[in-house]
């Protein structure tokens with residue numbers, strides 16, 4: 001069974017805004033899927049539909065085989081959600097908040113407390129657990145919100161911009177935890193973010209969305225192949241033969257674009273045979289950001 005299956009999903013808001021247009025995505029269990037796109041792309045709308053908060057205008061979706069439109073309670077029991085603005089109680093402590101949400105999910109008081117303490121430890125909140133939420137920083141709230149989403153040991157975790165507003169160190173911690181959850185607990189993660197660099201560190205597959213349309217999906221290798229992105233090779237050498245299509249980028253520094261790493265030995269040989277000394281050769285594979293910009297500019301060209 002797929003962890004998440006989205007079929008030709010569309011959403012038009014009552015005011016007429018088309019937020020999603022025929023999106024197709026499937027997630028296998030245990031995948032960390034990065035749903036990437038700028039603000040307004042349609043990420044939050046998708047997560048809300050998957051959690052039964054919004055109903056789709058067209059198409060359908062399933063979370064572990066369950067339709068959130070027909071059976072939202074079952075989806076809630078199977079999944080955890082971290083939204084951008086998590087609602088928790090300011091006048092309760094971190095621990096009390098978690099114990100409360102544990103009871104909402106049907107855990108006994110002692111189960112709730114045991115589970116809460118484990119999560120507080122993992123998210124480095126043990127010291128703050130008896131402080132009221134009102135005294136928590138944004139980063140601490142964000143981590144507590146992740147703990148809350150995990151209290152009932154969900155099989156699918158939806159994370160909507162979990163690292164936005166976090167300093168780089170807290171963002172790294174959250175990222176490490178997400179990866180560990182997927183690797184050790186086999187949790188499927190549906191991660192929405194516009195921070196492509198963080199995503200590239202932890203995701204196994206991606207879906208790139210812009211203005212409600214899915215531009216592409218797949219692993220990084222698949223996306224690189226699909227966009228036929230080129231590899232930029234930086235070469236530091238005393239001189240470069242004129243016939244090589246190089247761009248001079250600095251003192252004895254050149255850049256050449258190639259299709260495949262297989263072209264590198266030939267380039268190196270040509271430089272040496274021409275009498276050049278080579279100090280450095282650095283190929284750089286296109287990053288998720290490069291791919292994203294390639295895809296969005298293609299989309300714009302197609303629309304014009």
Ligand SMILES: Nc1ncnc2c1ncn2[C@@H]1O[C@H](COP(=O)(O)OP(=O)(O)O)[C@@H](O)[C@H]1O
Nearest residue numbers: 013015017019038039040041042043044045046
């Ligand atoms: N309740 C709403 N009513 C009307 N339009 C909305 C509503 N919520 C979001 N939108 C619009 O739908 C589009 C997608 O929004 P959203 O799913 O929040 O994007 P993202 O999470 O990727 O930033 C945006 O253009 C947004 O303005």
Ligand SMILES: [Mg+2]
Nearest residue numbers: 043044045160
């Ligand atoms: Mg959003």
